[in-house]
Amino acid sequence: AQSVTQPDIHITVSEGASLELRCNYSYGATPYLFWYVQSPGQGLQLLLKYFSGDTLVQGIKGFEAEFKRSQSSFNLRKPSVHWSDAAEYFCAAHAGGTSYGKLTFGQGTILTVHP
Amino acid sequence: NAGVMQNPRHLVRRRGQEARLRCSPMKGHSHVYWYRQLPEEGLKFMVYLQKENIIDESGMPKERFSAEFPKEGPSILRIQQVVRGDSAAYFCASSPPDLANEQFFGPGTRLTVL
Numbered sequence: 001a002q003s004v005t006q007p008d009i010h011i012t013v014s015e016g017a018s019l020e021l022r023c024n025y026s027y028g029a030t031p032y033l034f035w036y037v038q039s040p041g042q043g044l045q046l047l048l049k050y051f052s053g054d055t056l057v058q059g060i061k062g063f064e065a066e067f068k069r070s071q072s073s074f075n076l077r078k079p080s081v082h083w084s085d086a087a088e089y090f091c092a093a094h095a096g097g098t099s100y101g102k103l104t105f106g107q108g109t110i111l112t113v114h115p
Numbered sequence: 116n117a118g119v120m121q122n123p124r125h126l127v128r129r130r131g132q133e134a135r136l137r138c139s140p141m142k143g144h145s146h147v148y149w150y151r152q153l154p155e156e157g158l159k160f161m162v163y164l165q166k167e168n169i170i171d172e173s174g175m176p177k178e179r180f181s182a183e184f185p186k187e188g189p190s191i192l193r194i195q196q197v198v199r200g201d202s203a204a205y206f207c208a209s210s211p212p213d214l215a216n217e218q219f220f221g222p223g224t225r226l227t228v229l
Contacts, residue, residue, distance in 0.1 A: 042222060044158075044206065103150070
């Protein structure tokens with residue numbers, strides 16, 4: 001079955017430190033990949049997406065993600081975290097075509113930022 | 116261009132009542148998706164609709180849940196005879212007809228069943 005896995009439920013970093021959130025997918029072919037961020041009580045905001053091409057994708061708010069086919073991964077990174085980045089992050093994917101864009105989400109990673 | 120609108124933002128119902136959740140997609144978007152986020156869980160797909168058509172309802176519970184997206188007006192997710200287990204955040208997302216890959220999410224409706 002198609003699935004998206006975020007191994008880390010909760011990550012804590014200090015402000016200014018670098019960040020990497022892990023995401024692995026299990027699909028028959030390379031899916032379309034997304035990272036969303038959700039602040040408490042809010043909807044989801046798209047950070048970045050990967051459809052094809054360059055495997056390093058730049059997004060909003062200084063985030064980037066790297067697609068690695070050999071590892072079935074799409075990890076999210078940020079070189080220097082700000083306190084306002086504290087939120088929950090979701091990796092998502094869909095197979096395109098007849099999946100009609102139906103997204104499968106990972107379980108989410110809660111990011112806490114210490115001053 | 117206004118984003119995806121959902122109302123109400125918060126809804127409280129007693130067991131056995133009906134809940135109606137509304138979603139107005141972004142202007143120019145004709146694809147609507149509904150997702151449910153149960154406490155401590157990620158989002159799960161429920162249903163995908165285009166104007167006047169249900170395309171994929173594979174994530175909808177078999178009973179009590181229905182969805183529509185009429186020619187005019189918002190998309191509606193209806194839950195009949197709600198139970199406590201229906202308490203969750205329900206998110207709507209929309210996408211344009213020529214780019215069904217990227218979805219824009221609304222703020223969600225948080226349903227509490229007493």
